[in-house]
Amino acid sequence: MFDCIIIGAGPAGLMAAIKSSQNNKVLLIDKNSKPGKKLLLTGGGRCNLTNLKTNNEFLNEVNYNKKYLYSAINIFGPNEIYNYFETRNVPLKIEEDNKVFPESNQSVDVLNVLLNELKNVPQNYNETVLEIKNAKIKEVVTNKNIYQTKNIIIATGGSSFKYTGSTGDNMKFAHMLKQPTIKLFPAETGVKLIEQTYLAGTSILEVTIYFENKKSTGNLMFTHLGLGGSAIMKLSEFIYKSSNKDIKIDLLPNFSKEELLTIINNYNSEKNITSLLNNYFTKKFSLYLVNKININKRIKSLTKTEKEIIINILKELRFEIKEVNELETAYVTGGGIDLKYINSMTMESTINRGIYFIGEALDTHGPIGGYNITLALSTGYLAGLSINKEDL
Numbered sequence: 348m349f350d351c352i353i354i355g356a357g358p359a360g361l362m363a364a365i366k367s368s369q370n371n372k373v374l375l376i377d378k379n380s381k382p383g384k385k386l387l388l389t390g391g392g393r394c395n396l397t398n399l400k401t402n403n404e405f406l407n408e409v410n411y412n413k414k415y416l417y418s419a420i421n422i423f424g425p426n427e428i429y430n431y432f433e434t435r436n437v438p439l440k441i442e443e444d445n446k447v448f449p450e451s452n453q454s455v456d457v458l459n460v461l462l463n464e465l466k467n468v469p470q471n472y473n474e475t476v477l478e479i480k481n482a483k484i485k486e487v488v489t490n491k492n493i494y495q496t497k498n499i500i501i502a503t504g505g506s507s508f509k510y511t512g513s514t515g516d517n518m519k520f521a522h523m524l525k526q527p528t529i530k531l532f533p534a535e536t537g538v539k540l541i542e543q544t545y546l547a548g549t550s551i552l553e554v555t556i557y558f559e560n561k562k563s564t565g566n567l568m569f570t571h572l573g574l575g576g577s578a579i580m581k582l583s584e585f586i587y588k589s590s591n592k593d594i595k596i597d598l599l600p601n602f603s604k605e606e607l608l609t610i611i612n613n614y615n616s617e618k619n620i621t622s623l624l625n626n627y628f629t630k631k632f633s634l635y636l637v638n639k640i641n642i643n644k645r646i647k648s649l650t651k652t653e654k655e656i657i658i659n660i661l662k663e664l665r666f667e668i669k670e671v672n673e674l675e676t677a678y679v680t681g682g683g684i685d686l687k688y689i690n691s692m693t694m695e696s697t698i699n700r701g702i703y704f705i706g707e708a709l710d711t712h713g714p715i716g717g718y719n720i721t722l723a724l725s726t727g728y729l730a731g732l733s734i735n736k737e738d739l
């Protein structure tokens with residue numbers, strides 16, 4: 348008989364296991380052969396583990412159910428996470444937009460800190476949980492065994508990049524437990540365009556994309572079928588949910604229209620407009636722009652209207668989106684366990700007492716930039732703490 352079984356060894360489950368095992372007999376189960384498979388992928392292998400803002404600033408960036416996260420973030424938020432790793436010999440660095448990475452640029456260093464804290468906790472890998480039975484004594488049925496436990500923490504993640512183990516089992520278990528859920532949807536992913544741009548591989552360091560009343564600044568990448576990069580990823584969930592599919596891209600957000608006119612007027616007038624654009628974009632993309640507006644000539648022969656058209660395309664390049672990429676390729680899964688039935692002070696289900704849901708399994712997520720690992724660690728910490736308190 349265990350005090351607590353934690354299902355899933357991602358950042359949420361690992362942190363929940365660390366905290367809950369302080370006073371309890373705990374078992375951590377994961378179907379992969381090793382823990383933290385998705386964690387190792389994060390931040391391009393560098394792991395952007397948090398975003399060092401004040402708790403309020405941090406929560407302001409969270410798109411869904413931010414109010415619900417106050418307790419978790421106030422107990423173990425960005426600052427606590429920062430200190431947790433720094434005091435365990437992982438020096439961290441802060442990059443643009445307050446993103447925090449290990450100084451080594453190695454996500455494995457983050458994983459190793461968590462595993463180091465779990466040295467004395469039994470961990471079963473290569474074991475898949477198939478069923479959860481919620482009776483007075485709860486049962487966790489796996490492909491290898493049946494375990495009895497007082498509490499269960501479900502940390503099975505979302506439903507994307509399935510080869511990492513996150514296969515949406517939170518929804519399967521919720522269904523078994525009659526725990527209400529919110530339909531899953533892709534968040535933080537790219538989009539497909541109606542137009543075939545033939546610009547795959549072209550990237551722009553900083554653009555601002557406008558969609559309805561939202562805007563997002565970041566990098567932009569053209570893919571075979573559409574767009575990727577942080578600027579579009581941050582908007583993708585809103586585009587997914589709206590019937591409107593029109594976006595507007597400011598390709599040079601650091602220049603006003605007036606400044607661009609001055610730049611054109613001051614440029615070598617003997618040169619072609621593409622020569623000027625090549626200072627900001629790849630040759631391929633400059634050519635794409637001038638072909639799109641059909642103005643490919645020397646600066647000295649540009650009319651006032653033509654200059655306006657050039658400036659307009661630089662400040663308002665428009666695309667119609669065909670569709671948002673599928674959930675499988677999304678960095679984050681939207682939807683999940685309905686938070687209305689989860690106690691935000693403990694992460695325990697209000698319907699299934701003794702059963703906790705944490706991390707990406709929940710119907711809450713943040714944008715890319717260290718928000719989602721933070722939410723996993725902080726909800727995991729809170730659930731683990733609650734199990735510990737229960738025992739005191």
Ligand SMILES: Cc1cc2nc3c(=O)[nH]c(=O)nc-3n(C[C@H](O)[C@H](O)[C@H](O)COP(=O)(O)OP(=O)(O)OC[C@H]3O[C@@H](n4cnc5c(N)ncnc54)[C@H](O)[C@@H]3O)c2cc1C
Nearest residue numbers: 355357358359378389390395476504512706707717719720
């Ligand atoms: C490419 C990529 C890059 C990312 N980069 C960042 C970043 O830099 N910063 C950031 O904050 N976020 C990033 N994210 C998001 C972040 O990785 C996730 O939000 C986070 O890993 C969620 O943690 P979790 O513990 O809830 O779930 P997961 O990390 O998905 O872990 C769930 C675990 O549960 C196990 N499991 C599932 N079902 C079962 C079952 N039935 N039985 C046993 N085990 C099971 C899985 O094998 C898995 O190990 C990125 C995501 C992707 C895909």
